[in-house]
Structure formats: C-alpha cells, structure tokens
Amino acid sequence: MLPFLRLDDGVALPKFRQVQDQLRAAILQGHLRAGTRLPASRILAGELGLSRQTLVRVLENLKAEGYLEARQGAGTFVSAALPRAAPKLRMTPASDDPPAAPRLSRIGTLSRAVSAEIGPMERKPFLPNQPALDRFPFAIWRKCWNAATRNGKAMGYGDVAGELVLRQRIAEYLAVHRRDPCDPEQIVITPGGHAAFTLAALALADPGDDIWFEDPGPVTTSNLFRTLGLNLCLVDVDADGMDVAVAMARYPHARLAFVMPSRHHPLGVTLSLPRRLALLEWARANDAWIIEDDYDSEFRYDGAPLPSMRSIDSHGRVIYAGSFSKALYPGIRVGYLVLPQPLVGAFRNLSGLIHRSVPVETQLALAEFIGGGHFASHLRRMRSLYAERRAAFIDAASVSLSGRARIDCSESGLNALAWLTDGVKDSAAHRAILDAGLQCYPLSDYTIATSRPAALILGYAGVPAERMRPYLSRLAEALSRL
Template sequence: MTLDELIAAAPLSRATATPLFRQLYARLKDAILRGRLAPGARLPATRELARQLQVSRQTVIAAYEQLTAEGYLRGGVGRGTFVDAALPVARQAPPAPAALPGLLRPLPERGAAMAAGMARVRYHSGPVRAFRPSMPGLDLFPFEVWRKLEMRALRRPGPHLGYSAPSGDLRLRELLCAYLRAARGVDCTQEQVVITSGSQQALYLLAHLLLAPGDAVWLESPGYQGACAPMAVAGARICTVPVDAEGMDVAWAAAHHPDARMVFATPSHQLPLGATMSLARRLALLRWATAHRAWIIEDDYDSEYRYTGPPLASLQSLDRAGCVIYTGTLSKVLFPGLRLGYVVAPPALAEPLAHAKAVVDRHSAILPQMVLADFIAEGHFARHIRRTREAYAERRQVLLDALGTRLDERLRCGPTDAGLDLCVHFRPGRDGRFPDEARVAEAALDAGIELRPLAYYANPQAGPACAVDPGLVLGFSAVGAADIRRGVERLAAVIERTT
C-alpha cells in the first residue's frame, strides 16, 4: 500500500480536537508498525506531502520530527526522509484463539480462573431501592462530619501522607483493637492488625499466603459468593458444607472432608440463612481445626447489628491454639465505597501477611484511614453504630409486620435477630410445589424492587446435602419504612402473578 492510499483511507480531520500534526504522526507510526511502510521506504518531501494533504508544511515537519526523534524515520537535508532501515520487518500477528478474541494468547489456567472467579457475584447498580441486600442505609451516614474530618486531615500535610507501612495507619490499628476487644471480645494487639482494601482483598491475601494448590477448603453453601473465587484462584479444592439452624455443620464436614487445610465460616451471622453458630459447634470447629492444624477464617461482616441483645463474642475469643484469623469490613457499618477492611491475624502470621499485602498494593489508601481514626477517636463511630442499629431495628420490624400482614401464607421468615437482610422461604402451594424463585426475582426487578433468589448463594459445586427450600433474600437496611411497605405490596403482587 502506498502512502497516498494510506492517507486516502484515513484522511486528516479538522473537526476533532487532535492537532493535525498528531493525526499525521499517528497514521505514519501505525503504518510503519503494521508493515504497510517497510523499513527503508522513502517518504515524500515535506512540501509535496503538505500539498497533497492541504495542510501547512510546518504540520508535516512537526510529524516527521516527532517520528525521527522516536526512531521511526531517518534522513537529512538533501537526502530525503526514509523509514529507518534498522527497524525489524513487521509481521502480521497470528489470529487470536476463537475463545478469547483480541488476546495475544489464551490466558493461563490461573489467569482464566481469576478472570472468571467473580462472574457469578452481582454488583449493585442504579438507585437504592427496596430490598437491596447487604446494603447499609446511606441516608443515615454523617457525610458532612466525614467531609470536615477529611478536609482537616488535608490541611495538615506531612510525611504521614506519604507511603505508609503495609499493615496500615498505626493509630487506626490501635483504635480498632480497642473497639474489637470491647465490642467483640477479640484478643489482639495493634501488631496483629493489617488494614486491607475491603474484606475481599483480605480473603485473596490469606488464600494465596496459606494455601498450596490442591489444599481443601470448607465453604458454607449456601454462603457468601465472594469467598469462593480467591480460594479457587489459589488452586484450592472447594469442599461445600451444609448449613442448618445451628450454622455450619461441622460434624458433616469433618466426616466428608477431613483433610481440609482451611475453613471459611460466618459464625455470628450466616449469609444468607441468618443462622448463628451454636456454642457446641463453635467448640467442635475449634477442636477439629486444632487437631488438624487447619486455619479458620472468621468473617464477621455485620456483627454490630444484633437486635435481640448485645453482639455475640467472636469465635476468635475462644481460640487458644492460634488457628482463627478474624476478618472484618467497614462497608456494612459505614459505606461500601470506603473500601476498608481489616484482618486480625495470629501473632506469628501478622508480619508475613503485611508483607503479602505490600505485594498486592503496597498499602491501602492512607487518607481514609486517617479520617476513620479521627471518626472513631472523636466518638462519631460509636454514635453512628447506635443510631443505625436503632434505625435498622425499626426497618426490620416494619418489614416483618408487612410480610406478616400480606404474605404470611406464602412466605416463612428465617432468623431475624441480626444483620441487614432477612431470608424468607416459600411455603409450598396446594400442589406441594414451590414457586420458581428465579422467576419471582426477575419479575420483582421489573416491578421496581431488588432482591435475590436463595439459589444465588448456592455454590455450583454443592451436592444434595447443601440443598435448602427455595426462597428470597430481602435487605431492609437500605431504605426507609415507606419504601419497605410499598416494596412488600409490590412483592405480593409479583408472587400472585408468577405462582
């Protein structure tokens, strides 16, 4: 292809914000890299090319000079301008594999697992509405207080705004320790705390740090979908464990998967069924993990919100062997966009975990950590938890009352004493069959309400032992009482239409 043909195929445009010389530079560079202008090819004189393009000569000179400076062109006064003969001859890239169009080569096994790992996890989008699951009430957060604390932090610049320790801001870690000891009975020092970019990063770090390919991991099913991906990407063998009214069935897991090296558990409030792990099972899990030298990741994602008494003591507070790794998040207590979580690691694991954190992102953003430390130290954190606990308790009761009035014959409620969500199970119809939960959820979205079918939380690898009655997960914390009542009316209409 000649240069004239190249220019004709992609003419310069005066209608864009890109300068004409940059457009010409880009076209010539692309032609050289693609082999359409071969090494040693002569380019027109600047006056001639300017005439052809109907641009100023200076435009062509500027493009030629840029290409010459970058090594694409060679030439001089009286000698003409040429594509550098030393450039390798461009070869057409082989066609990409059909399964991965556009990629140079297929992803390796680990890369493919990482790219597909969170495919089943849904992300919130659009305006907040009933009954968005696992979403705190943003209308209750004191954003003006947070803004003032953030501006104050920015008015005192200094070394603290530079690079930080991978484990996170020291003052925040100290304050979190004091809070966790008082509120959750967690036995820790600030040296054991590592601040992470949310609990998802904590799971990724722990899986890759502690698991070898082929190691078995217990995962609750139904359970938190985000827990499976980090384990699978680390090469772990996923072992799904059923859940009942007492939480994870430890005896079943020990009998069927005795060689596990890690357990992921939500003992304080199981997602999505809402069960709290009984003391007998907590002690059994700790005995098993101690005997088998296995790690337990305790995900304590929303334990602040218990409505029938004070928050329960953590599993970590019962651990005497150093096998429990306690993880928490600020997404449910404050707001998800903050992206701050934490790990309380056994003392010997804290330093390796901090070094692993540095590999992933050096350290989590420092400014939000500083603001959160002030937020806690000045009492805003405790006040916010008290306020939201009261508000969520009211919203929970509104939901229970509305369901009892409109849908008691169609739905039965699971445990309701904790968390931000309510799990409801369908009652069988007169023919003994259950409604199609996926169809109900889809129709509900069309009706302007957002919920999740219980099957969403089931691990694809789970067997019959993990099966539960069909149902829905309804969040009650994100919107106020009026929206909840309207949402129940719409849900009742949807169920009537679809069953």
C-alpha cells in the same frame, strides 16, 4: 504521494493525530518499509492541506517513538532499526471464526470460568447488604477527611500493614465493643474483605489444598477460593450453623475452614458454642486455620454483639477478618485481619507485595472518624434505625406476602429471607421483582450442592420504614403474576 493517508473532517480526532496514526499503522503493516524515504515535509503538508508546522510536529512525534529517523541532508526515513519486513497487522478478521482464546496462567484460566458479580447492583429497594446510605454522616466524615489530609500528610506511601493510628483505633474498638482485645501489631489493613480472604488463602494454603466452605455461602467468596486453586469442601448449614461434625468426618485433613460464626450469610444463623469449640479443637489437632468472616456483627438487635470466635481461641488458630463495608459504606474498601502473632510477619510482607498499601488518606480519615467517637455513635444510631426498619419490614411483610412467602428475619444483620410457597422458583421471582423496579437475590445463587427450598434474600436496612409497605405491596404484585 502516500495514498493511504486520508483525512476525515467528520471525526473528532485532530488532523495531526489522524496523520500520525495512519503513518504509524502504515509502518507497522509494512506499507512503509524500513529505510523508506518520506516526501519532504513541505510537499506532504501541501498535499494534505496542513501547515508545514503541523506536519513537522507529526514527524517529530514519530521520531520520538522510534518509527522515523532524520538523516542529515537527506531527509526523513522509516527507521532502519525496524525489521525490513514488518509483520502485517490483521485489521479485520479473516473469517467468521472467533479469535483464539489468549494463553492465561492457571489462575487466569480459573478466573475466566467464574464470575465476580452476584447480580445487578442498582440501588433499588430491598438490595441485600445495603446500609442506610441516606443516614450516613457526610458532614462529619468530610471534616475527618479534611483534618486527616491537611498539609499533605497523607500523600506518601503508607505502612504495608496499614497506618499505625488506624490499627490502634481498630484494636481499641475491638476491645471495647467486641470484647476481643488484641495488639495493634496483630492487625493488617486490607483493601476490603475479599483482599483479606485472598491474603489468608495465599499465605496459608497451596493450590490443591482443601478448605471447608459453608453451603449455601457467598458466591464471590467461593469463586475466589476456586480461582486460587483450592478444593471447596462443602459443609451443610443448619439451625446451629456449619455442621462441624460432618466436616470433620468427611474432610479431616483440610488446611483451612472459612466460616461466618456470628451471622451466616445468607441464612442468618449463628454458629453454636459447642460447634465453635469443636471447630477450634479440630484446627488445633490438625494444624489447620480458621478464617472467621465477621462482616456485620455490629448490627444485633437483641442484646450486645456476640463475641467473636477469636476471643475464645486459646491456641492461635483463628484469622479474624472484618471490614467497614456494612458498618459505613461499601465504597470505602477498607478491611482488616487480626492475626495470631506468628503469622504477622508473613502476612505483612505479602500484603505489601500485593497491595503496597490501602490509600493513606482513607485510613487516616477513618482513624479520625473512629478516634473522635463518630464511629461508635454512628453504629448506635444505625442499630436503632435498622431495628425500626426491621420491625416495619416484618409487620408489612406479614400482610403483603401472606400466603406467598414465609418471612425469616434473624435478630441481626441487614437482610431477611422470604421462603416462597406454591412451588415458585426463586430465579423466576427474582426476574419479576427486578422488572418491578425492586431488588433481591435468589437463594439458589448461593447454593452450590445442597438443595434448598426456594427463597429470596431481601435487604431491609436501606429502605425507609414509611416506604416498606408500598414497596412490599409492589413486590407481592410481582409475585402474583408468576
């Protein structure tokens, strides 16, 4: 009676769902037009081999969705409120031509042209920026989580700026360990570092504005700013960090400067004090803003962590961005901004409009973890562990990679650079190392305009010291085949 209804015993979908979906599709495709009367449920159920109760359930569901209507004493009809000639849905392409691209906003169009990925992220030896997850204090973290979420106190909406207790703990940590005191009200919690950069760009710059950006620099961050419509003003990086003098000469009227002064990624250099002061003076004189990305400054192996740029900013031009992705684990997705007081209101409101809040239970657990002294203890243990793994890496690499690469391992951070010799391209080396079951990133992926020698970024922090030599031997063997 309704030839388009076909039940298939070979599919996992329940029969009532098959009938329901096929009736809905028949209405949308115009096979059953508005006002068409359906066969009686008893007859249709018999034809399909279903119980009448099951078919009635199907019809009631479609009535609730607005496709069918019941008329007293007359039966069930396709809803008269639907168009008399419903547009047919093309179930298969009419030709081999690819479908037309959807119409997107400017930001949507820009985002489609870039990538949010830097490369394969499998947890293999030498994955860059990877903390020692095997040494994370899971039992303590679980206790903090349980204490923070007891009695349902973390089940409501949170403060749009972040939970006050977490902001207080971060302020205490910055004052004691980074020599950078601030008021908790100056802090806005964000879902990770990139969310912090996004807030700063949206609040302080318009599409078409210029932003200084170090070249080489983090791929996803440069893609973020491009997607937001900012013009990347690329600035070379040398042994003293960003070349501020060149940037001032070429791009004096930029609105923003994005900089990693404590440890540049991926080159590992530190912005010198004269350049920090010059950058601060440029921002003051030009009513510009500095986004300071302080992503892993906790891990310095020759003395205390360097003071932040914000700590010497006397004119309130620095927006300090930190996160817990390297200090704890990447999946925690908690970052924060420390703002000049005049910016707090705008950033707080914008954060609430975009993110509402970071999950409250995560914030409260982190506050418990920091307040109980566990965060500081964990950092001390990790600094000692990473110093040991760094020494093991340097020792093993000096043997395994001799003649194939020159190792550059800065006194802070989680990564090292291996500058390749013999004209080997880092992209080819990257593929060979992946095939060998290891990980790395090619420096060329971070380079935007400035040509650099070939190099590999190798993360040593996540590799046990006793495994460093065999893994580096495997890496050297992969390079030998190029």
